[in-house]
Amino acid sequence: MDKEAWDLTCRWHIQKVKNFYSDQWCDLKDALEELLKLFMITLRIVLSPFAWILILAVELRCYYKQLKTYDKESRERVRKHIERSEKN
Numbered sequence: 001m002d003k004e005a006w007d008l009t010c011r012w013h014i015q016k017v018k019n020f021y022s023d024q025w026c027d028l029k030d031a032l033e034e035l036l037k038l039f040m041i042t043l044r045i046v047l048s049p050f051a052w053i054l055i056l057a058v059e060l061r062c063y064y065k066q067l068k069t070y071d072k073e074s075r076e077r078v079r080k081h082i083e084r085s086e087k088n
Contacts (some may be wrong), residue, residue: 067075 067078070078
């Protein structure tokens with residue numbers, strides 16, 4: 001038996017196996033990455049109305065706190081500004 005040929009055969013086979021598993025691992029990582037992206041898009045679509053409602057509630061609360069501190073003249077200015085904006 002030719003020892004050098006056998007050694008080359010074993011090394012060649014090891015390289016093929018390494019490349020095969022390396023390709024499979026890269027494909028698995030790519031598939032998981034795409035799946036995660038799809039999950040994030042789906043989550044964003046599903047949760048966006050809730051996030052919008054939460055943001056709206058926080059903004060309304062801030063506006064209310066601000067307007068609560070205004071006196072009558074300042075509230076009238078805000079009212080006029082809103083009415084002007086609604087006409088446009």
